[in-house]
Amino acid sequence: MEGSEPVRGGMRRFTWEEIGQRNGRGPAPQERWLVIDRKVYDISHFYRRHPGGSRVISHYAGQDATDPFIAFHLDKALVRKYMNPLLIGELAPDQPSFEPSKNKKLVEDFRELRATVGRMGLLQPNHAFFILCLCHILMLDVAAWLIIWYFGASLVPFLFSAVLLGTVQAQAGWLQHDFGHLSVFSKSRWNHWVHKFVIGHLKGAPASWWNHLHFQHHAKPNCFRKDPDVNMHPLFFALGKTLSVELGVQKKKFMPYNHQHKYFFIIGPPALVPLYFQWYIFYFAVQRKQWVDLAWMLSFYIRFFLTYLPFLGVKGTLGLHLLVRFIESNWFVWVTQMNHIPMHIDYDKNVDWFSTQLQATCNVRQSLFNDWFSGHLNFQIEHHLFPTMPRHNYRKVAPLVKSLCAKHGIEYQCKPLLTAFADIVHSLKDSGELWLDAYLHK
DSSP states (O other): OTTOEEOGGGOEEEOHHHHHHOBSSTTOTTOBEEEETTEEEEOTTGGGGOTTOHHHHHTTTTSBOHHHHHHHOSOHHHHHHHHGGGEEEEEOTTSOSSOTTSOHHHHHHHHHHHHHHHHTTTTSOOHHHHHHHHHHHHHHHHHHHHHHHHHOSSHHHHHHHHHHHHHHHHHHHHHHHHHHTTOSOSSHHHHHHHHIIIIIIITOOOHHHHHHHHHHHHHSTTBTTTOGGGTTTTTTOOOSHHHHHHHHHTTOOSSOGGGHHHHHHHHSTTTIIIIIIHHHHHHHHHHTTOHHHHHHHHHHHHHHHHHHHHHHHHHHHHHHHHHHHHHHHHHHHHHHHTTTTTSOOBSOOOOOHHHHHHHHOOEEOOOHHHHHHHTTGGGHHHHHHSTTSOGGGHHHHHHHHHHHHHHHTOOOOEEOHHHHHHHHHHHHHHHHHHHHHHHHHO
């Protein structure tokens, strides 16, 4: 290969220019390489078999993947054994350890911070915390049934039970998120097993679907065509300043984006779970033949209908389920979007891990209510920097992250809860106006 040098053992040395061309596009569309700790790996065939999903690893094709590799994997020594057959060489001695476009000092400082976090024990979970989280979810679930059983199916107990069950769904969503991120147990497989129970039996959704979407989001947050959470652009919304102007210049109008801050209240929080997720999760499980996930999902629906059918009948039980999904959907959308939609949204610019996460995330002020209400996702910055960190430790690492931000002149955004909600609407209004101006005048 032109430009590469042979080294001992038949391995070769490569430049960043050569690696950057192996990104699944461009002059070598069939090839995908990435770099971890200066070692070059060919994932051209492996990426489809990657346990974390083909897309999440492909998003780093042609790039240095050292920091996401460390962030996402618990047993790194074990993973490296499986990586050995993929090793094709290393960076040439004159090549920096990561792309020249990245901030060398910031990368080094963040890696030192991560080492400090490990020494402080902040990646170690408090199992009692997660047991209490599960217990309070189960207690609310039982309480919702007891209300219907004791007070009957009249309007007030029906609505009260629906609120409790909506709370169960939201809180179980935060708990499955912990297991999905391998934050509770030291062994990945233990987290995976319990994850299937929590998201499958307590929520009625497939773990494989969550993994497929969520790890892409963490790998490249707010990067168009790499983060599925911004796939609502451009079909439903115009997101981010750059993408909105681009859409306007191209004279594209799938929706009246200048009114998106209004119709968000109709097709956003109320509709996402009941009208989209509700059917798509079944399609996903069947289409990908995730039969174990499908069995767990069915166990939720069987339990739910057997529990409430004797008291509410078929129509009443269906109505209760729809109302619960409506409550869950509003809760889920406002909490998950308050940290990302108002932030920078653009194509992948391949900046360093720390900058990637900070420009796409913001925090909401800490309080007991905010911690509980958001499942500690009010510490979105810390969660994105250290995705396997148990959430009860976010507040402990936050001062260290703030200090690193201050050192490098990076804004660390932290807002009141209601301000964060309002900023979703304000950002949609702003990007809609940018689209309209570009659409009409450029």
